Amino acid sequence: MKDKLNKRIYVAGHRGLVGSAIVRALRKRDNTNIVTRTHAELELTDQQQVRNFFASEQIDEVYLAAARVGGIHANNTYPAEFIHDNLMVQSNVIHEAWRAGVKKLLFLGSSCIYPRLAEQPIREEYLMSGALEPTNEPYAIAKIAGIKMCESYNRQYGTDYRSVMPTNLYGPGDNYHPENSHVIPALIRRFHEAKLSSANKVVIWGTGTPRREFLYVDDMADACVHVMGLDRSVYESHTTPMLSHINVGTGEDVTIKEVAEIIRKVVGFGGDIEFDASKPDGTPRKLMNTAKLTSLGWRPGMRLGEGIKETYACFQAEYKA
Numbered sequence: 001m002k003d004k005l006n007k008r009i010y011v012a013g014h015r016g017l018v019g020s021a022i023v024r025a026l027r028k029r030d031n032t033n034i035v036t037r038t039h040a041e042l043e044l045t046d047q048q049q050v051r052n053f054f055a056s057e058q059i060d061e062v063y064l065a066a067a068r069v070g071g072i073h074a075n076n077t078y079p080a081e082f083i084h085d086n087l088m089v090q091s092n093v094i095h096e097a098w099r100a101g102v103k104k105l106l107f108l109g110s111s112c113i114y115p116r117l118a119e120q121p122i123r124e125e126y127l128m129s130g131a132l133e134p135t136n137e138p139y140a141i142a143k144i145a146g147i148k149m150c151e152s153y154n155r156q157y158g159t160d161y162r163s164v165m166p167t168n169l170y171g172p173g174d175n176y177h178p179e180n181s182h183v184i185p186a187l188i189r190r191f192h193e194a195k196l197s198s199a200n201k202v203v204i205w206g207t208g209t210p211r212r213e214f215l216y217v218d219d220m221a222d223a224c225v226h227v228m229g230l231d232r233s234v235y236e237s238h239t240t241p242m243l244s245h246i247n248v249g250t251g252e253d254v255t256i257k258e259v260a261e262i263i264r265k266v267v268g269f270g271g272d273i274e275f276d277a278s279k280p281d282g283t284p285r286k287l288m289n290t291a292k293l294t295s296l297g298w299r300p301g302m303r304l305g306e307g308i309k310e311t312y313a314c315f316q317a318e319y320k321a
């Protein structure tokens with residue numbers, strides 16, 4: 001078996017918010033044998049391309065951070081693309097990794113796999129105990145299928161394919177698309193542009209009352225590397241063959257109104273905030289119970305206010321109107 005630092009690690013989605021942070025985290029730990037392909041170089045919805053990739057590269061471990069991802073509006077507008085692309089990407093990468101003999105893989109799901117009105121904080125056991133949030137059900141179904149695919153390959157073929165369920169994420173390298181992004185990058189851009197144009201108000205979608213938990217992406221990447229570094233016996237002591245996923249979060253949530261206020265202050269916008277209740281709120285709350293990951297020795301580091309300041313500084317460096 002190759003020693004830890006010589007393992008060839010494929011990071012699928014390495015240019016994305018999470019994938020780029022995972023590459024940073026691996027490099028920080030002196031992992032230099034990192035294999036990547038851009039979307040243009042490798043279309044992960046195409047099984048033959050994925051099969052050819054794994055046949056040509058001797059991959060030891062996979063971080064599956066490639067997916068069709070977006071905020072509430074994107075999920076609600078492109079449900080067919082979200083379920084199709086995510087089912088295809090994850091099925092191809094998981095199946096072809098197994099076919100090529102890859103022993104270890106980390107699948108990234110999402111907190112949206114849980115029922116819309118799950119008891120809070122949400123425990124891993126609450127999976128499939130109730131109706132999902134309609135605005136992202138197709139994406140959630142794909143993610144649940146990804147967890148179950150990893151579990152099924154582990155049970156039948158003896159693979160060590162693990163699953164982590166991130167809460168809402170933000171940080172450097174996020175998607176700032178005005179409509180399709182998540183709330184933090186969307187509001188950073190909107191407040192920034194309002195400041196530049198001396199607008200007198202910024203409109204926030206929904207009522208501002210939903211609660212969300214926000215984890216800084218470098219903390220998420222650190223959790224991914226931590227989970228992948230656990231001995232199999234340790235990982236399996238905190239999971240079961242048919243309940244194998246682990247929640248990743250901060251254990252604290254805020255209202256959308258509160259996070260909008262934090263962003264307004266960080267950006268330095270002096271105008272007013274208004275709420276457009278004609279836009280969907282989505283799940284009222286999705287705070288993760290992270291007791292399993294805590295007992296596995298991991299805790300987040302970045303506080304929300306500090307994380308938004310860091311993110312805004314990176315945004316300003318990249319921003320083009």
Ligand SMILES: NC(=O)C1=CN([C@@H]2O[C@H](COP(=O)(O)OP(=O)(O)OC[C@H]3O[C@@H](n4cnc5c(N)ncnc54)[C@H](OP(=O)(O)O)[C@@H]3O)[C@@H](O)[C@H]2O)C=CC1
Pocket residue numbers: 012013014015016017018019038039040042043044045064065066067068069085089108109110111166167168169170174175182
């Ligand atoms: N961001 C968040 O708040 C959360 C994210 N997650 C999960 O974390 C993972 C990473 O998400 P995130 O980093 O935010 O997403 P991003 O959209 O930032 O990154 C996704 C990456 O995957 C690539 N990709 C997408 N589709 C394909 C494809 N068909 N073939 C090849 N490459 C593809 C994208 O390339 P390109 O852009 O060039 O198409 C991009 O580099 C996902 O599994 C997501 O579901 C879970 C919870 C919250």
Ligand SMILES: C[C@H]1O[C@H](OP(=O)(O)OP(=O)(O)OC[C@H]2O[C@@H](n3cnc4c(=O)[nH]c(N)nc43)[C@H](O)[C@@H]2O)[C@@H](O)[C@@H](O)C1=O
Pocket residue numbers: 069070071072073075110111112136139140167168169180181182183184186187204205206210212256279280281282283
């Ligand atoms: C990570 C998670 O992300 C999505 O679920 P979500 O948490 O609802 O995502 P969101 O960040 O888009 O919205 C959070 C809240 O914020 C409010 N909101 C206000 N103003 C804006 C705004 O301008 N943009 C956006 N996007 N939201 C806004 C919005 O109305 C909602 O109440 C799914 O991808 C889901 O599948 C998933 O995995």
